[in-house]
Ligand SMILES: Nc1ncnc2c1ncn2[C@@H]1O[C@H](COP(=O)(O)OP(=O)(O)OP(=O)(O)O)[C@@H](O)[C@H]1O
């Protein structure tokens with residue numbers, strides 16, 4: 001048994017603000033050994049973050065410690081005087097939170113801030129040595145061009161990069177334990193996977209102990225030595241990772257495991273088969289769509305740069321199908337959405353709606369198009385006016401687009417509310433107090449009340465937790481069956497896409513790089529980027545793709561300076577010479593798939609993938 | 617480097633345009649306003665012929681655009697702002713002659729008049745501003761660090777009351793008390809640095825509350841920022857957090873207020889110099905306007921608008937040093 005590093009005994013924390021204190025953590029006891037990786041698992045609100053902060057001696061009003069002790073190598077944390085506490089925080093325990101953009105002063109270079117911190121906790125170090133140490137660690141966490149990066153402001157960092165810098169900040173004082181609270185949550189899948197790999201690497205090299213706080217089982221399943229499951233402020237179960245995941249003993253753990261995303265173990269949704277689809281004219285047809293933004297440059301007297309947000313997107317959407325567009329942040333998904341709805345006009349290319357070019361629509365036709373093509377937005381809170389009754393919110397578009405009046409309009413709205421699973425009695429109520437799931441239903445009702453033929457869903461489910469997601473997905477399936485609505489989902493969540501889409505388009509840097517049926521894309525990806533996305537997807541199953549082989553390094557190049565050849569070439573694990581010079585077009589690869597790659601992975605289909613899905 | 621250069625070129629050329637437009641507007645307003653300078657110079661008793669002659673000699677018969685062109689040309693080519701209509705070299709008003717058409721020779725050049733008065737005004741402004749800054753910084757910062765508690769509420773209330781009192785009223789009160797009743801300090805005119813004290817105090821009382829409020833709100837909003845709140849958790853000491861992050865961040869709003877106060881200082885100087893009969897640029901301005909001394913009024917307008925432009929450029933530049941994200 002290795003030496004015990006951190007010990008928590010009988011810790012209770014309560015919200016002592018109100019007259020009767022509300023307990024938040026109840027009599028927790030746990031310990032972390034040297035070099036151990038412990039995962040704290042629990043659903044949202046379980047009290048994980050409160051615990052994580054308390055371990056740093058960070059308990060702010062209205063919270064207060066009501067009982068218990070925390071010791072680091074025998075030294076009391078909660079009762080430490082300010083100087084001792086500062087030493088514990090700088091050289092004993094480091095903390096990395098979910099939102100690293102808020103760790104640094106936005107007006108100072110990142111490298112200098114970390115060096116300052118290092119010198120604050122190790123006063124014997126000189127300024128020069130501190131900068132050298134920062135540089136060393138920046139290279140260790142694989143921040144490219146470390147020296148140059150150190151001199152930049154936090155705002156110049158991407159999400160993954162600033163998270164790496166925050167990790168350096170937490171570890172620079174040679175800390176023995178690093179608490180990582182939800183660190184991958186704000187990151188894109190491939191970047192999140194890189195960060196997890198980085199933690200594994202650091203643990204092996206430095207022997208630091210980690211306390212990894214998360215609500216996502218896949219994130220820690222290959223990483224943690226031991227898991228502690230929390231529920232409602234209590235520790236309900238703990239044990240070594242493989243045993244606990246294989247045989248959970250409590251309902252809380254079971255639920256967490258059952259709700260974890262799966263890709264290969266599930267089947268693609270039933271929908272119109274591809275055969276039916278191809279005989280119909282497309283509902284929406286996009287050809288060579290382009291959109292470039294001109295952004296003025298700061299560092300030159302004159303001149304501007306061009307951001308190529310969408311660079312020639314090409315695809316058709318057939319009536320009644322559900323197409324998902326997946327890709328990481330910044331790949332142009334939302335711009336594409338705005339172009340499809342004609343909220344913004346493309347620089348080039350065309351959008352055809354049931355065979356008619358939207359670009360040549362009259363004002364009247366465009367107005368009608370708005371009714372036919374409805375958008376359901378991402379944010380369930382911001383998008384619903386707080387001072388309007390729910391009925392008014394939903395009926396607003398009827399007012400503009402439909403001749404229905406008075407009683408008839410109300411009847412239609414109530415009918416729609418019932419259809420999306422909202423109690424029609426809520427018609428005259430205000431939306432305050434509704435859950436995210438219910439709000440999202442209002443958004444859906446608002447979109448379908450006009451009986452549109454096409455629905456665009458921009459990350460509609462992302463803000464919902466798995467428990468709220470499932471019924472909404474069911475709702476969409478039902479709507480599609482009954483009304484044969486065409487749905488276009490935009491999402492970064494592969495497990496979700498697997499459940500809802502009949503066809504999948506993968507987008508990278510403003511272009512569709514692969515499009516095919518759900519089954520083909522998930523079990524026989526053709527594009528190396530698709531495979532990288534799949535290997536990075538956090539799922540509870542073992543991925544058939546080995547991340548070490550498929551996962552891509554780095555982050556997408558900026559859409560300003562695009563390489564001459566394939567845009568993916570500098571991250572592509574199978575790139576060859578030809579890729580550097582010529583840009584692959586989106587070409588037909590098989591009956592139902594198209595791919596933009598000179599060397600598609602057709603032959604590499606992994607044998608381990610069962611043909612679980614039968615949708616072509 | 618390039619960014620700085622680009623910033624300065626851009627802002628200075630914009631500024632030059634603004635000053636030019638200000639000059640044009642003042643020039644126009646003076647020309648279309650009531651009063652004939654030639655008649656005034658010639659004196660009430662002169663006959664029409666000599667007034668006309670004088671008018672011609674002064675170029676007042678030329679078309680407007682020619683007059684303005686000559687005026688600007690003089691400034692740009694040899695920094696010549698012309699001569700006062702009224703004042704002689706020794707600073708006394710001579711105007712209203714008796715038809716002896718005093719030549720431009722013994723009338724004071726506008727530049728020398730302004731330069732003669734400027735140092736006193738600058739001294740007064742510096743004393744007032746310095747006093748305001750010295751008083752306001754500690755109080756404002758102290759209150760800002762205790763946002764929501766009583767020190768903060770008290771300072772906000774106190775400064776609100778001070779702000780709502782007109783400065784001439786405060787000036788009157790002080791003169792009455794300190795100068796007339798107690799006879800500690802002289803109040804009117806100027807013959808030595810002692811005369812600066814009372815007007816400087818009035819200026820400071822006018823400005824300090826605004827600085828106090830800026831400091832307190834800037835500091836308290838900084839202390840609520842996430843990176844300030846997690847700084848102790850990263851292991852930084854509270855002193856370092858305060859000097860390196862809180863003060864730095866509060867500097868930007870402070871500098872912006874400073875800029876606003878510097879420009880509004882001009883208006884305050886007009887009032888206070890007049891009230892205290894303090895022989896500075898402010899009093900000169902008031903007199904020049906009342907005497908319709910066009911060349912002097914125009915020159916002062918140009919000086920003031922140049923000052924406005926430079927203050928604004930400096931504020932933006934210095935703010936950019938404290939917060940490099942600001943992009944002007
Ligand atoms: N500063 C605070 N004041 C009052 N209540 C708080 C405070 N911080 C947390 N809580 C409450 O404590 C409980 C646990 O919150 P905590 O943030 O630790 O959950 P979590 O497990 O980290 O959830 P998530 O997975 O969403 O991050 C919640 O009921 C929350 O409302």
Ligand code: SF4
Pocket residue numbers: 527528529566567568569570572573574575576579584596597598599600
């Ligand atoms: S074209 Fe080349 S670089 Fe691009 S994805 Fe295909 S193999 Fe990789």
Ligand SMILES: [Mg+2]
Pocket residue numbers: 048049050181182
């Ligand atoms: Mg949390």
